[in-house]
Amino acid sequence: MRFGVVIFPGSNCDHDVIYVLNEVMEQDVVELWHKDADLKKSDAVILPGGFSYGDYLRAGAIARYSPIMEKIIEFAKRGGFVLGICNGFQILCEAGLLPGALLHNNHQKFVCKNIYIVPDNNATPLTSMLDKNKPLKIPIAHKEGRYYAPNDDLMTMRQNHQILFRYCDKNGEISEAVNPNGSVENIAGVCNAAKNVFGMMPHPERAADDELGITDGRIIFESLIRAVKDKRISTSN
Amino acid sequence: MKFIAEINVMPLKNLLDPQGKAVTKSMTNIGFHEISNVRIGKHITLEIEAESKEQAMEKVNEACNKILANPIMEGYEYTVRQA
Numbered sequence: 459m460r461f462g463v464v465i466f467p468g469s470n471c472d473h474d475v476i477y478v479l480n481e482v483m484e485q486d487v488v489e490l491w492h493k494d495a496d497l498k499k500s501d502a503v504i505l506p507g508g509f510s511y512g513d514y515l516r517a518g519a520i521a522r523y524s525p526i527m528e529k530i531i532e533f534a535k536r537g538g539f540v541l542g543i544c545n546g547f548q549i550l551c552e553a554g555l556l557p558g559a560l561l562h563n564n565h566q567k568f569v570c571k572n573i574y575i576v577p578d579n580n581a582t583p584l585t586s587m588l589d590k591n592k593p594l595k596i597p598i599a600h601k602e603g604r605y606y607a608p609n610d611d612l613m614t615m616r617q618n619h620q621i622l623f624r625y626c627d628k629n630g631e632i633s634e635a636v637n638p639n640g641s642v643e644n645i646a647g648v649c650n651a652a653k654n655v656f657g658m659m660p661h662p663e664r665a666a667d668d669e670l671g672i673t674d675g676r677i678i679f680e681s682l683i684r685a686v687k688d689k690r691i692s693t694s695n
Numbered sequence: 696m697k698f699i700a701e702i703n704v705m706p707l708k709n710l711l712d713p714q715g716k717a718v719t720k721s722m723t724n725i726g727f728h729e730i731s732n733v734r735i736g737k738h739i740t741l742e743i744e745a746e747s748k749e750q751a752m753e754k755v756n757e758a759c760n761k762i763l764a765n766p767i768m769e770g771y772e773y774t775v776r777q778a
Contacts, residue, residue: 516765523762552765559767561706566713606710606768640711 459686461485462500464530464546466492466521471507471543474663479504482666483679492524502539502686503530505546507599507661517560517602518548527553539583539686540655544600547647547657556648556657557615558607563600564640570599572672573638575623575646575660576630582649583685584656585622587677593630594674596660598638598646603659605641605648615648622647623658697778698743698751704764704771705736739763742778751775 461479465472472489479485488498492510497503510521521527527549534540534555542550550556563569574593577585588594607615615621623646626632637644639659647658662675706712715734722730741758745751752775764771 515762519762519765551767559765561710561768562713564711564713566717608767 459486459501459683459690460499461487461686462490462497462503463487464490464492464503464505464526466508466510466524466549468510468512469506469508469545471545471661471663474661475504475506475543478663478666478676478679482676483683485683490526492521492526495525495529497526497529497533500533500538501690502541502682503533505530505540505542505549506663507544507546510545510549513545513602516548516552517545518550518552521545521549522552531555534650534655537652537654539682539689541584541682542655542657543661543663544598544603544659547659548602550655550657555655556650557611557620558605558648560600560602560659561604561606561640562602563604563638568599568601569603569638570597571638572597573646573660574626574628574630574636576626576632578621578624579619579649581619582622582653582656583689584649584678584682586685587681591630593626593628594665594677595628595672596662596665596675597672598660599664600639600659603639603641605639605645605659607642612642614651618651620649620651620653621645622649622656623660696745696747698745698748698775699778700741700743700751700755700773700775702739702741702755702759702763702771702773703736704739704759704769705734707768707770710768736769743775748775748777
C-alpha cells in the first residue's frame with residue numbers, strides 16, 4: 459500500500475504529510491514531482507498545502523495544469539482516492555474534481571490558528587472513523603479559504619452528503635461566530651459525488667504527532683488508510 | 696498578425712469582495728464620501744498571434760475560460776486590437 463504526495467513548486471506542507479504518513483502512520487510514501495506524469499503505483503494521492511506557483515492568478519489555478527494533474531484526474535475518475543489539504547483543496551476545486559471554489563477570507567487576513575471542525579458525513583472513506591458528536595481540534599493556515607459554491611451546487615452537495623466538515627466550537631456548535639473565514643454554511647471540507655476525492659482547508663498533518671501536543675488529525679489519516687486497505691482487498695479479489 | 700488583448704476579470708457581483716470592501720471604507724475615512732462600492736479585480740494584457748481579429752478573440756475567450764478566470768467566482772470581458 460503506497461501513498462503518493464505531490465510536490466509542486468511552492469508546496470510547503472509536503473514533508474509534513476510525508477513525515478506523518480511515513481513515521482507516524484508507518485506507511486510507504488512516494489514523492490510525486492509536479493512535472494512527472496506517473497503516479498508511481500500510488501494507491502492514494504495527497505496534494506499538500508503551500509503556495510503552488512506563488513498562488514499567482516488564483517490559488518491553485520496554475521498547479522491545476524501541471525503534468526501530474528492529468529494523471530491525477532484520470533486516477534480520480536477511475537475511483538482512486540485523492541485528498542487535497544489547503545492549497546491541495548484549492549487545486550482540486552480549480553481542476554473541477556471538487557465542486558465550488560475557495561475565495562479570499564471575508565476579513566482579508568491570513569488566518570493561522572487552531573479551530574474545531576465536526577464531520578457532517580462520517581460515512582466516507584476519509585471520515586469513517588470519526589464521531590459526528592466529537593469535534594476535532596485542527597489548525598488552519600490560509601488566506602483563500604472561504605468556501606463558496608452556487609446555491610444549486612450546494613443543494614446537490616447536501617443531497618449527496620458531500621459536505622465533509624463544518625467549522626464549529628469546542629462543543630460542536632456550528633455558528634457564524636466560529637466561522638474563521640466566511641465559508642458558506644461553515645464548510646471546511648467537501649468531497650465529490652463518488653466519494654473518492656476529498657478536500658479540506660484544515661491541516662490534519664499538523665495535528666498528528668504527539669510531540670506537537672495536538673493529535674486530532676491522526677484519525678483522518680487512519681480512516682483513509684483503512685479505506686485504501688479495504689479497497690486493495692476488494693480489488694484483488 | 697499580432698494582436699493585443701486587454702482583459703478585465705472581476706469578482707462576481709453577488710460575491711463579497713473583501714478587498715473592495717476594505718478600500719471602500721478607507722475612501723470614507725480619507726474624505727471621499729461620494730465614493731462607494733469599490734470592487735477590485737484584475738487587469739490582464741497579453742499579445743497573441745492570429746490570422747484575424749475574430750480568431751484572436753476566440754483564443755482569448757478560450758484562455759479566459761480555461762485559466763484566466765474562474766467562472767464560479769469571476770466574470771470577465773476583453774477587447775482585442777491589432778498590435
